[in-house]
Amino acid sequence: MNESPAPIRERVLLVDDDSTVLRTFRLCLEDAGYQINVAHNAASAIAAVSRSVFDVCVLDISLGDESGLELLPQLRAAAPWMRVIMATAESDAAIAVSAMRAGAADYLIKPCGPDELIHAVEQQLQARRLERRIEELESGRDIAPAEHFDSANAAMARLLETARQAAETDATVLILGESGTGKNMLARAIHAWSNRRKASFATVNCPSLSAELLESELFGHVKGAFTGAHEHRSGRVQVAEGGTLFLDEIGEFPLALQPKFLRFLQDREYERVGDPRTRKADVRLIAATNADLGAAVANGTFRSDLYYRLNVISLTVPPLRERPEDILPIAHDLLTTLVARYRRPARRFSESARNALLGYSWPGNVRELANAIERAVILCGGEDIGYEHLPFTAANAAASLASATPRAGDPVTLEALERAHIEAILGATPTLDTAARTLGIDASTLYRKRKSYGIG
Numbered sequence: 001m002n003e004s005p006a007p008i009r010e011r012v013l014l015v016d017d018d019s020t021v022l023r024t025f026r027l028c029l030e031d032a033g034y035q036i037n038v039a040h041n042a043a044s045a046i047a048a049v050s051r052s053v054f055d056v057c058v059l060d061i062s063l064g065d066e067s068g069l070e071l072l073p074q075l076r077a078a079a080p081w082m083r084v085i086m087a088t089a090e091s092d093a094a095i096a097v098s099a100m101r102a103g104a105a106d107y108l109i110k111p112c113g114p115d116e117l118i119h120a121v122e123q124q125l126q127a128r129r130l131e132r133r134i135e136e137l138e139s140g141r142d143i144a145p146a147e148h149f150d151s152a153n154a155a156m157a158r159l160l161e162t163a164r165q166a167a168e169t170d171a172t173v174l175i176l177g178e179s180g181t182g183k184n185m186l187a188r189a190i191h192a193w194s195n196r197r198k199a200s201f202a203t204v205n206c207p208s209l210s211a212e213l214l215e216s217e218l219f220g221h222v223k224g225a226f227t228g229a230h231e232h233r234s235g236r237v238q239v240a241e242g243g244t245l246f247l248d249e250i251g252e253f254p255l256a257l258q259p260k261f262l263r264f265l266q267d268r269e270y271e272r273v274g275d276p277r278t279r280k281a282d283v284r285l286i287a288a289t290n291a292d293l294g295a296a297v298a299n300g301t302f303r304s305d306l307y308y309r310l311n312v313i314s315l316t317v318p319p320l321r322e323r324p325e326d327i328l329p330i331a332h333d334l335l336t337t338l339v340a341r342y343r344r345p346a347r348r349f350s351e352s353a354r355n356a357l358l359g360y361s362w363p364g365n366v367r368e369l370a371n372a373i374e375r376a377v378i379l380c381g382g383e384d385i386g387y388e389h390l391p392f393t394a395a396n397a398a399a400s401l402a403s404a405t406p407r408a409g410d411p412v413t414l415e416a417l418e419r420a421h422i423e424a425i426l427g428a429t430p431t432l433d434t435a436a437r438t439l440g441i442d443a444s445t446l447y448r449k450r451k452s453y454g455i456g
């Protein structure tokens with residue numbers, strides 16, 4: 001754990017041909033905590049944005065013989081997410097209008113005081129943070145209150161303490177544990193406890209994609225890089241810039257892409273598909289798997305060098321049956337959340353329900369517990385959740401056995417039919433891709449459904 005702590009890096013590029021202005025702006029913005037790069041002319045500005053990711057650029061309207069206004073569209077094309085503040089030497093409304101039309105986010109009249117400069121930059125950074133948050137939400141994940149993750153079990157509490165210490169560094173973390181134990185949640189907690197918390201947490205689900213698609217999902221691609229690449233796309237690595245990249249189910253990372261990923265892990269350098277330029281990333285990596293990576297190395301499906309690189313700090317989340325102290329506190333937390341979500345009357349668990357929760361072995365871990373509580377909250381018409389509302393009691397087990405493989409026309413929910421159908425197709429097809437094609441959905445949708453139904 002000797003890697004240095006990662007500051008939150010919000011990067012600003014200053015483009016001006018006047019060295020004095022560059023020096024003054026730089027000092028002022030560095031004092032305010034931003035990471036600054038400078039460029040004296042158009043060529044070095046273009047080179048800078050193709051090498052690194054900047055959130056904001058302060059661009060002078062006149063760059064000696066060159067024009068900032070002409071450079072603006074080129075910068076916008078190379079880094080469409082970057083917010084450009086045009087700096088002008090005079091208060092000229094016509095110039096400001098042209099700059100805004102060409103895609104500038106704001107303009108600044110020079111000379112200006114430090115407060116004005118910082119205010120303008122901070123405003124654009126706030127807009128970037130909001131955009132990143134939207135990108136994060138659009139990636140299909142809601143933000144669980146992961147930072148409050150704690151445990152009443154001594155072994156789990158120790159693991160969380162190690163995770164908190166690891167969070168303060170940039171070290172790669174490998175999270176192991178059975179399906180549904182909370183690996184994903186722990187990864188989010190590490191991000192939330194780290195000083196990268198204000199930047200994005202981006203997830204990549206390794207098994208849902210082929211090597212080609214995964215490469216583009218991770219690193220991005222340029223227009224025309226392959227059939228179907230109709231426009232430029234920045235990958236998840238870029239979404240995670242300054243933050244954390246989480247690779248879920250790393251055990252299923254395609255062998256063909258492992259050498260490229262190893263290089264990325266070592267040097268944080270990558271190329272977009274179809275673009276020879278090497279880019280640098282500032283991301284922290286967390287990977288998780290329920291597979292036995294040692295066995296995968298032994299049978300040749302996982303490279304040993306990649307395994308050792310990932311395995312800097314490994315945390316094995318214990319299954320729920322080994323931390324019975326956590327069952328009731330987690331059940332109560334879930335009850336509170338779900339009652340509010342469904343507006344149901346349930347308020348507490350009866351003694352028989354509590355005993356049933358404590359007596360069950362939870363093979364599906366916390367995910368199964370969450371599903372059981374959700375079902376009970378929906379079924380329970382009063383304030384007390386009883387034994388009979390829980391799915392694994394003897395009576396319910398018999399009923400579910402009777403309807404183990406529902407068929408069309410049976411008096412079952414659509415969800416039960418969908419689950420059975422997905423399970424049957426997965427069992428009858430060799431790969432997730434083939435199953436997805438048969439089902440007429442994309443592989444990542446199938447991956448999510450498989451996970452939420454707990455299909456192994």
Ligand SMILES: Nc1ncnc2c1ncn2[C@@H]1O[C@H](COP(=O)(O)OP(=O)(O)OP(=O)(O)O)[C@@H](O)[C@H]1O
Pocket residue numbers: 144149150177178179180181182183184185186248288289290330333366367370451
């Ligand atoms: N301590 C906890 N308190 C409340 N909910 C939890 C807790 N731990 C996990 N969960 C919930 O349990 C479910 C499964 O957790 P998560 O997805 O993190 O497990 P996982 O180990 O990553 O699963 P998989 O191996 O299948 O990817 C999620 O809905 C998560 O919000």
